Amino acid sequence: MAETFDRPEIRTPENLVYSKTKVLTDNIMHYCPGCGHGTTHRLLAEVIEEMGIQSETIGIAPVGCSVLAYNYFDVDMQEAAHGRAPAVATAVKRLFPNKFVFTYQGDGDLAAIGTAETIHACNRGENITIIFVNNGIYGMTGGQMAPTTLPGMPTATSPYGREVATMGNPLKITELIAQLPGTYFVTRQSVHTPANVRKAKKAIRQAIENQKLNRGLSFVEVVSNCNSGWKLTPVKANKWMEENMFPFYPLGDIKVNGELVK
Amino acid sequence: MKELKLMKGNEAVAEAAIRAGADAYFGYPITPQSEVLEYLMAERPYERTGMVVLQAESEVAAINMVYGGAACGKKVITSSSSPGISLKMEGISYIAGAELPCVILNVVRGGPGLGTIQPSQSDYFQATKGGGHGDYRLLVLAPASVQEMADHVKLGFDLAFKYRNPVMILSDGVIGQMMEKVELFEQMPRLTDEEVAANYPWATTGKPAGVPHRIITSLELDSSKQEKHNHHLQEKYRKMQENEVMYEAIHTDDAEYLIVAFGSSARISQKAIDMARAKGIKVGMIRPITLFPYPSEIINKLADQVKGILTVEMNAGQMIEDVRLAVNGKVKVEHFGRFGGMIPNPEEVVKALEQKIIGG
Numbered sequence: 001m002a003e004t005f006d007r008p009e010i011r012t013p014e015n016l017v018y019s020k021t022k023v024l025t026d027n028i029m030h031y032c033p034g035c036g037h038g039t040t041h042r043l044l045a046e047v048i049e050e051m052g053i054q055s056e057t058i059g060i061a062p063v064g065c066s067v068l069a070y071n072y073f074d075v076d077m078q079e080a081a082h083g084r085a086p087a088v089a090t091a092v093k094r095l096f097p098n099k100f101v102f103t104y105q106g107d108g109d110l111a112a113i114g115t116a117e118t119i120h121a122c123n124r125g126e127n128i129t130i131i132f133v134n135n136g137i138y139g140m141t142g143g144q145m146a147p148t149t150l151p152g153m154p155t156a157t158s159p160y161g162r163e164v165a166t167m168g169n170p171l172k173i174t175e176l177i178a179q180l181p182g183t184y185f186v187t188r189q190s191v192h193t194p195a196n197v198r199k200a201k202k203a204i205r206q207a208i209e210n211q212k213l214n215r216g217l218s219f220v221e222v223v224s225n226c227n228s229g230w231k232l233t234p235v236k237a238n239k240w241m242e243e244n245m246f247p248f249y250p251l252g253d254i255k256v257n258g259e260l261v262k
Numbered sequence: 263m264k265e266l267k268l269m270k271g272n273e274a275v276a277e278a279a280i281r282a283g284a285d286a287y288f289g290y291p292i293t294p295q296s297e298v299l300e301y302l303m304a305e306r307p308y309e310r311t312g313m314v315v316l317q318a319e320s321e322v323a324a325i326n327m328v329y330g331g332a333a334c335g336k337k338v339i340t341s342s343s344s345p346g347i348s349l350k351m352e353g354i355s356y357i358a359g360a361e362l363p364c365v366i367l368n369v370v371r372g373g374p375g376l377g378t379i380q381p382s383q384s385d386y387f388q389a390t391k392g393g394g395h396g397d398y399r400l401l402v403l404a405p406a407s408v409q410e411m412a413d414h415v416k417l418g419f420d421l422a423f424k425y426r427n428p429v430m431i432l433s434d435g436v437i438g439q440m441m442e443k444v445e446l447f448e449q450m451p452r453l454t455d456e457e458v459a460a461n462y463p464w465a466t467t468g469k470p471a472g473v474p475h476r477i478i479t480s481l482e483l484d485s486s487k488q489e490k491h492n493h494h495l496q497e498k499y500r501k502m503q504e505n506e507v508m509y510e511a512i513h514t515d516d517a518e519y520l521i522v523a524f525g526s527s528a529r530i531s532q533k534a535i536d537m538a539r540a541k542g543i544k545v546g547m548i549r550p551i552t553l554f555p556y557p558s559e560i561i562n563k564l565a566d567q568v569k570g571i572l573t574v575e576m577n578a579g580q581m582i583e584d585v586r587l588a589v590n591g592k593v594k595v596e597h598f599g600r601f602g603g604m605i606p607n608p609e610e611v612v613k614a615l616e617q618k619i620i621g622g
Contacts, residue, residue: 001298010371054471055468055470055471057468058334058468060330063426067481068481070477071477073475074467074469074475075469075475075581076466076468076469076475076476077466077475077477077478077479078330078333078466078477078478078479079360079477079478079479079480079481080329080330081329081352084323084329084353085384087318087322087323087324087326087330088326088327088328088330088333090316090323090327090330091286091288091316091326091329091330091331091334091338092330092333093330094314094330094331094468095285095286095288095314095330095334095336096334096455096467099468102431116322116323117319117322117326120318120323140440158539164566168415177558204569205336210542243474
């Protein structure tokens with residue numbers, strides 16, 4: 001399949017304006033075209049390369065769309081059970097306090113089945129980085145309702161829209177964990193425009209750098225789209241995200257240097 | 263240096279973990295095994311050897327911490343009791359699938375459900391036949407004394423790393439809570455990070471330059487590869503059956519009748535055997551020390567010699583299935599058990615032998 005994308009005749013040094021970070025493997029990603037996972041992977045991998053910590057980084061993959069993240073990051077990786085990545089990462093960091101440890105999790109993994117592990121790892125102030133991709137839906141299993149699905153939003157298991165009275169409210173877990181004394185840096189970003197990509201990368205860099213300080217957990221939420229789950233084109237999905245997701249999940253820093261942003 | 267101490271079984275496990283050079287313990291309190299975590303917290307093993315001890319938010323988190331630590335090539339141990347072990351089963355299945363070494367202590371209490379806090383052996387099926395999902399086996403050790411509680415920690419780590427497989431120490435509330443004399447083995451050094459990286463090239467210790475990254479996972483979406491992985495696991499379990507069977511044979515040379523019992527039941531049965539022999543009944547015992555792999559061969563052999571076999575278990579009849587498979591119909595096999603937290607006494611065992619095997 002690789003040759004489909006390869007045009008050796010134009011692959012010349014003078015045409016080279018960008019190259020993939022070596023911290024991403026050559027495996028072709030399974031993510032849908034237009035999905036934010038690929039960009040988020042790239043940013044994290046670029047940060048790891050720029051910090052020169054490829055051999056000192058251990059990543060934990062979740063269950064969900066990014067279950068195969070271990071095939072894409074060229075660092076030592078562990079695949080956790082659904083929702084348990086923060087517990088797994090806790091042990092890795094406690095046993096290798098000088099290594100850089102991250103989890104990469106979706107909303108079902110982190111904010112539903114793994115709520116307890118998320119909250120307690122944050123509350124203990126584990127010196128790890130959590131990258132949390134929130135697209136308001138269960139992508140991999142086929143578009144079911146997530147803990148972060150917006151009120152009224154249709155999904156495979158809320159076909160007439162999420163009815164808050166019977167299905168409960170969307171969980172703003174990022175605001176929740178920002179209240180815990182164990183978190184040091186909590187921010188919400190997106191990767192749907194070049195400007196947002198630059199901001200998100202800066203946040204991820206900060207979140208990894210913070211591990212050197214030993215002051216607690218750094219948490220980067222990336223509000224993302226799921227064009228296949230939302231049943232929209234990538235362009236329409238991004239527009240829908242801006243109009244619906246961002247008002248409910250506003251972008252920006254929530255906690256910096258251990259202090260809540262007013 | 264070696265040391266002679268009077269200890270509870272649970273405390274002996276904790277002390278043995280430190281001395282075996284364990285890198286970490288992750289656990290959650292539950293009766294009747296909380297002394298393991300209590301002892302470790304009081305003992306400050308971090309200052310003695312650098313061993314990490316952490317009270318997790320749940321048994322689920324604790325077993326996943328074990329997964330993370332074991333995936334780094336570290337020596338990791340956890341402990342719990344029956345309801346807590348049920349919670350750990352998801353993680354245990356992942357650990358078995360990802361082929362990670364670790365030691366899991368189950369100080370069994372009566373069930374089902376919340377059951378009772380009193381001793382039982384009713385988790386035999388769960389420990390030896392699966393428990394979690396998928397085709398996997400734990401290597402299961404069954405201590406019958408405080409001494410073996412300590413020794414099985416060291417043995418458990420050796421076997422876990424030899425096979426890259428989780429090892430369960432299947433104890434019970436009697437052995438966990440009772441105090442006995444125990445000779446503690448000498449302190450072994452913890453491996454350095456460099457030694458771990460050199461000894462366990464499969465472990466996620468941080469990818470060295472020029473080496474492919476290591477992936478610890480139990481996922482394989484390609485069914486033909488997953489089947490191949492399962493064949494590999496089965497081959498490993500077959501090797502355990504070939505090489506690791508352990509049992510104790512007591513008075514079997516002249517035995518006309520045989521008792522098969524493990525753990526506390528074996529201790530009680532030993533007294534029953536003395537009483538029966540005083541009455542002229544020639545009875546011997548096989549005490550399985552490994553429950554998987556099971557000592558089927560010796561039991562099959564003795565079935566040619568004895569007139570009947572009684573299994574004594576603190577459950578409604580679980581190990582008897584393995585004994586019957588081993589005996590394959592050659593002689594009568596019956597079960598005597600007390601359960602729900604009740605402990606049999608030797609008189610009951612002798613009576614059951616007379617009524618179910620000799621008279622029956």
